Amino acid sequence: GQQLNQSPQSMFIQEGEDVSMNCTSSSIFNTWLWYKQDPGEGPVLLIALYKAGELTSNGRLTAQFGITRKDSFLNISASIPSDVGIYFCAGQLGQFYFGTGTSLTVIP
Amino acid sequence: GAVVSQHPSRVICKSGTSVKIECRSLDFQATTMFWYRQFPKKSLMLMATSNEGSKATYEQGVEKDKFLINHASLTLSTLTVTSAHPEDSSFYICSAHRDQNTEAFFGQGTRLTVV
Numbered sequence: 001g002q003q004l005n006q007s008p009q010s011m012f013i014q015e016g017e018d019v020s021m022n023c024t025s026s027s028i029f030n031t032w033l034w035y036k037q038d039p040g041e042g043p044v045l046l047i048a049l050y051k052a053g054e055l056t057s058n059g060r061l062t063a064q065f066g067i068t069r070k071d072s073f074l075n076i077s078a079s080i081p082s083d084v085g086i087y088f089c090a091g092q093l094g095q096f097y098f099g100t101g102t103s104l105t106v107i108p
Numbered sequence: 109g110a111v112v113s114q115h116p117s118r119v120i121c122k123s124g125t126s127v128k129i130e131c132r133s134l135d136f137q138a139t140t141m142f143w144y145r146q147f148p149k150k151s152l153m154l155m156a157t158s159n160e161g162s163k164a165t166y167e168q169g170v171e172k173d174k175f176l177i178n179h180a181s182l183t184l185s186t187l188t189v190t191s192a193h194p195e196d197s198s199f200y201i202c203s204a205h206r207d208q209n210t211e212a213f214f215g216q217g218t219r220l221t222v223v
Binding site for chain 2: 040041042090
């Protein structure tokens with residue numbers, strides 16, 4: 001099935017730094033979602049976006065639904081060690097399509 | 109958020125045996141559930157869409173006779189890996205939606221190891 005282009009593939013950052021990752025697609029989506037997955041666990045929903053241009057925050061996380069409906073970004077401010085994990089974007093058009101994932105490592 | 113429970117979380121089975129994985133939506137009814145497979149450090153690959161009361165829809169390349177899906181009620185879908193082989197070892201995850209246009213909630217995943 002279709003997969004979204006997610007970048008970067010991996011990030012190694014110092015605790016306290018800000019993080020930015022994004023997803024792009026050749027298709028238009030009705031919904032963009034961001035999930036975090038810890039090792040051996042299922043993905044957990046972080047933020048859901050339903051309208052083009054929508055900017056939504058959840059604590060230190062901020063995500064935006066691109067105006068073209070073909071992209072989305074996720075920012076994490078002031079990273080902490082527990083932010084470590086794999087972040088996936090997902091676009092919905094009928095079924096869900098997932099990004100390739102961004103592996104985040106936070107160095108204390 | 110909504111709770112989706114997946115069981116078991118880990119299972120080890122012998123080659124040739126069958127393994128059943130359950131996915132339950134605990135606080136909402138889900139007419140549709142999805143089953144994914146995930147390889148190490150890779151994204152989720154959709155295997156099939158489980159539809160309550162009807163046959164599952166399988167993605168291209170997924171053997172429906174090998175990965176049997178049953179969605180007998182609005183809160184339960186099961187995936188049975190039949191005649192398991194070592195190459196079936198993987199992390200299997202289900203998801204459920206309250207309705208078609210809402211976000212997916214995922215189960216905890218099942219680590220299957222076939223020896």
